[in-house]
Amino acid sequence: MRRLIRGLLMVGSIGLALHVVLPQVPGIERSLRLVASSSHLLVGAAFLAELASELCYAELLGRSVAATNARRPGRWFMLRLTVIGYGTAHVLPGGGAAAATVTYDVLRGRGYEPAKVGVALAVVSVLVYGALGVLFSGSLTYVILDRDLGPAGTAVSILLLAAIVGMALGAYTVHRRPTLARRAVQRGWRIAGRLLGGRLPPGARAWLLRFVSRLGEELRVTRRQLTVHPTGASKLAALALGYWAFDALCLILMFTALGVVADPLVLLVAYGAATTLATIPLTPGGIGVFEATMLATLALLGVGSEAAIAILGYRLFNFWLPIPLAAVLYLSLRLARRARGSGGGRTATGDP
Numbered sequence: 001m002r003r004l005i006r007g008l009l010m011v012g013s014i015g016l017a018l019h020v021v022l023p024q025v026p027g028i029e030r031s032l033r034l035v036a037s038s039s040h041l042l043v044g045a046a047f048l049a050e051l052a053s054e055l056c057y058a059e060l061l062g063r064s065v066a067a068t069n070a071r072r073p074g075r076w077f078m079l080r081l082t083v084i085g086y087g088t089a090h091v092l093p094g095g096g097a098a099a100a101t102v103t104y105d106v107l108r109g110r111g112y113e114p115a116k117v118g119v120a121l122a123v124v125s126v127l128v129y130g131a132l133g134v135l136f137s138g139s140l141t142y143v144i145l146d147r148d149l150g151p152a153g154t155a156v157s158i159l160l161l162a163a164i165v166g167m168a169l170g171a172y173t174v175h176r177r178p179t180l181a182r183r184a185v186q187r188g189w190r191i192a193g194r195l196l197g198g199r200l201p202p203g204a205r206a207w208l209l210r211f212v213s214r215l216g217e218e219l220r221v222t223r224r225q226l227t228v229h230p231t232g233a234s235k236l237a238a239l240a241l242g243y244w245a246f247d248a249l250c251l252i253l254m255f256t257a258l259g260v261v262a263d264p265l266v267l268l269v270a271y272g273a274a275t276t277l278a279t280i281p282l283t284p285g286g287i288g289v290f291e292a293t294m295l296a297t298l299a300l301l302g303v304g305s306e307a308a309i310a311i312l313g314y315r316l317f318n319f320w321l322p323i324p325l326a327a328v329l330y331l332s333l334r335l336a337r338r339a340r341g342s343g344g345g346r347t348a349t350g351d352p
Contacts, residue, residue: 042257043313046250050317053246057128058082060239063232064123065107068116073107080329081106087326090319091284100125106333122218123226123236129279131240135248136272137164143265143301153300160273174212175219181212244275250317255310262303262310270297287319 058078066072073081084106085099092098100121107117144157174181189205226233248271252264274293278286291311298307 038259038313039257042253046253046257046314047317049246049250049253050321053243053250054082054086054322055079056239056242056246057124060127060236060243061103061120061124063236063239064120065112065117067123067232068119069112073110077110077333080333083322084326084330084333086322087324087330089284090287090323096125096279097281119221123222124240126218126222127236127240128243131237132244132272132275133164133168135241135244135268136276137161139265139268139272140164143269146265150302153302156297156300157269160269171215171219174216175223178213178216181216182209185209185212247318251310251314254314254317255307258306258310258313260304260306260310262298262307266298266301266303269301270294270303273297290319291315 058075058081061082062073062075062078065078081103085103088102089096089099104114104117104121107120108114140157140161144154144161170181173184185208186205189208226236248268251271252267255262255267271294274290274297275286277293278290280286280289282289291308294311295305295308299305
């Protein structure tokens with residue numbers, strides 16, 4: 001409860017600062033004109049796009065759980081659990097890790113085997129972040145080849161693409177050659193220690209090695225799971241891609257609704273960069289990190305400062321709305337679980 005309160009206070013403080021400071025970037029009068037002239041129809045479409053994103057994730061998680069268990073969770077239950085995970089990631093430190101913990105506990109409470117739930121969550125994690133890499137690298141490559149971004153924009157885009165390729169090669173090495181990957185991490189740590197004079201965070205080396213081992217295991221588990229169910233692998237990949245695609249569509253629709261001129265491909269590049277950095281658990285849900293990265297990337301790619309209003313509008317649907325919904329839906333799951341327990345058990349056909 002103390003962690004939750006601290007998380008809410010931190011998120012609220014950062015959010016208040018963002019919503020007060022960022023609109024001043026393009027000027028308060030310009031901000032008010034953009035909001036007043038926004039298309040309500042497109043704003044509603046943006047909300048539906050965000051809902052479709054969450055539905056894709058809920059379906060992806062439900063299919064993954066069903067593939068490792070004898071019964072499949074109900075779709076309404078999985079949608080509620082998805083929103084709860086969103087809200088948790090946006091409030092508690094740890095982001096996606098906190099959401100995965102809550103999801104794991106709820107599914108265990110529904111009677112699913114812990115080991116199989118862990119496998120399902122690993123598969124979902126690998127597919128989702130793999131799809132983000134594909135979406136980000138594809139849009140980035142197209143923008144580099146098709147547009148004149150100027151020296152600064154081109155350099156940043158190439159560096160981002162090189163970073164994606166490097167992470168992909170690193171993931172492949174961790175998957176295929178785990179021992180080699182651990183040795184590379186240890187050697188790199190020693191080199192970094194010599195360059196920095198030994199001023200490295202204590203315990204960070206052990207954390208990094210655990211992360212590499214866990215990543216390799218998740219990749220191997222995902223490969224085995226997809227091999228066992230090859231017919232469903234393409235559907236899972238499509239759902240993972242749809243999760244990001246609809247979320248990015250929400251962002252694009254908010255820019256269009258507010259009349260902020262920006263190339264959709266440029267928005268995809270900025271979205272990919274901001275989302276990737278926001279997954280690092282520096283702040284709950286990447287609040288502050290996402291907004292600052294989006295603004296900086298868009299500025300390098302030639303989009304004006306009025307983008308701040310559209311970004312905040314998108315974050316209302318993507319970040320803020322799931323928080324109160326998660327609290328209500330979590331309470332509904334707890335009450336349903338208590339009623340089911342007093343009623344003598346669970347049905348054999350699945351969850352409501």
